Amino acid sequence: MAEQSGQERTESATPRRLQQARDKGQIANSRELNTLFMLMLAGSALWVAGPYAAHQMELMIKSSLHLTREQIFDPTAMPALFKVAILDALGVLAPFFVIMIIAAVAGPIALGGGLNFSSEALAFKWDKLDPIQGMQKIFAWRGVVELLKALFKFLIIGTIAIVFLYNQLDSYLHLSEEPVNQGIGHTAELLVLGFLVIASAMFLIAMIDVPFQLWDYQQQLKMTYQEVKDENKDTEGNPQVRGRVRKMQRDIAQRRMMAEVPKADVIVTNPEHYSVALKYDQNAMAAPVVIAKGVDLIAFQIRTIAREHNVPIVMAPPLARALHHTTEINQPIPHSLYLAVAQVLAYVFQLRRKRGWQQRGDLKMGKLPIPDDMQF
Numbered sequence: 264m265a266e267q268s269g270q271e272r273t274e275s276a277t278p279r280r281l282q283q284a285r286d287k288g289q290i291a292n293s294r295e296l297n298t299l300f301m302l303m304l305a306g307s308a309l310w311v312a313g314p315y316a317a318h319q320m321e322l323m324i325k326s327s328l329h330l331t332r333e334q335i336f337d338p339t340a341m342p343a344l345f346k347v348a349i350l351d352a353l354g355v356l357a358p359f360f361v362i363m364i365i366a367a368v369a370g371p372i373a374l375g376g377g378l379n380f381s382s383e384a385l386a387f388k389w390d391k392l393d394p395i396q397g398m399q400k401i402f403a404w405r406g407v408v409e410l411l412k413a414l415f416k417f418l419i420i421g422t423i424a425i426v427f428l429y430n431q432l433d434s435y436l437h438l439s440e441e442p443v444n445q446g447i448g449h450t451a452e453l454l455v456l457g458f459l460v461i462a463s464a465m466f467l468i469a470m471i472d473v474p475f476q477l478w479d480y481q482q483q484l485k486m487t488y489q490e491v492k493d494e495n496k497d498t499e500g501n502p503q504v505r506g507r508v509r510k511m512q513r514d515i516a517q518r519r520m521m522a523e524v525p526k527a528d529v530i531v532t533n534p535e536h537y538s539v540a541l542k543y544d545q546n547a548m549a550a551p552v553v554i555a556k557g558v559d560l561i562a563f564q565i566r567t568i569a570r571e572h573n574v575p576i577v578m579a580p581p582l583a584r585a586l587h588h589t590t591e592i593n594q595p596i597p598h599s600l601y602l603a604v605a606q607v608l609a610y611v612f613q614l615r616r617k618r619g620w621q622q623r624g625d626l627k628m629g630k631l632p633i634p635d636d637m638q639f
Contacts, residue, residue, distance in 0.1 A: 276484035291480040295472040297370035302462035525572040538562035550595035585637040603631040
């Protein structure tokens with residue numbers, strides 16, 4: 264898509280793109296790191312458990328070759344002995360198989376990929392048999408990189424192997440002078456030691472390959488600006504639809520707010536631009552609460568509903584502006600406005616105590632104690 268649209272892949276992969284790649288089995292993977300884990304664990308296992316395994320195999324071979332006269336002439340005895348020998352061998356080698364499986368899984372986990380099993384990655388694809396695509400992969404820049412890595416591995420491993428064999432040359436030459444049992448054990452020890460030393464060369468290669476594979480993985484998953492834009496549209500929906508949804512949510516919230524206006528104790532106004540509805544219940548509230556507020560048209564609607572339900576409307580411009588800018592709906596007023604609001608509520612409650620009181624116009628308050636930091 265990037266080639267067709269002429270756009271470059273300059274955007275980092277989004278979380279959704281990374282998850283889609285994981286679902287397809289495409290994760291950061293270093294074959295050199297996997298090989299290092301497998302070789303080092305295999306060599307360590309041979310070093311630790313090799314003598315025990317060799318002893319068990321020796322006993323198995325002796326028992327398999329020690330036959331009675333009846334077993335020699337019994338045609339059914341050999342398959343049974345062969346089955347027992349196979350089961351014994353599997354019992355000895357099973358720990359090594361488990362270690363190899365752990366090593367094969369440890370590589371991807373070490374790169375942060377975790378356990379990832381993808382049926383799509385295992386599915387058969389005919390294009391993998393296309394010779395033209397295969398040749399393109401060989402002569403692509405990744406093929407050149409793999410060739411250079413192979414040459415570098417050959418150089419490093421070959422150099423370390425030559426140095427190790429040169430240092431151990433006397434030990435190998437004197438093996439023929441040792442007793443048979445001692446010579447076999449010493450030979451096995453030298454072979455395992457050489458295996459570990461040569462396998463450690465993969466550590467140098469993995470140190471170079473792992474950062475490269477992580478960088479290459481991020482480069483492969485990079486996206487164009489248009490792809491990021493399309494993904495956001497698919498994830499969050501069409502902007503026009505989102506706009507309509509937000510408008511509906513605002514309308515619902517506004518209707519809910521307007522339904523609370525008749526329950527207010529007082530409406531503080533600007534008087535034209537701002538309207539703030541306050542409610543205070545001494546038994547249930549620690550401070551007065553803003554239950555509705557708005558500017559311009561919404562402020563006018565609040566005042567209209569208040570007049571219809573005989574809710575007192577008090578003109579106090581500085582207080583109205585302060586309440587509107589500092590308090591959200593269904594939140595108590597700030598501490599610094601307690602005194603000013605208390606004066607307004609005391610005035611309103613005093614008027615309401617009069618029998619048959621009806622508001623015939625907006626009330627006016629004198630100068631109220633509004634702090635300097637609440638002046639808007």
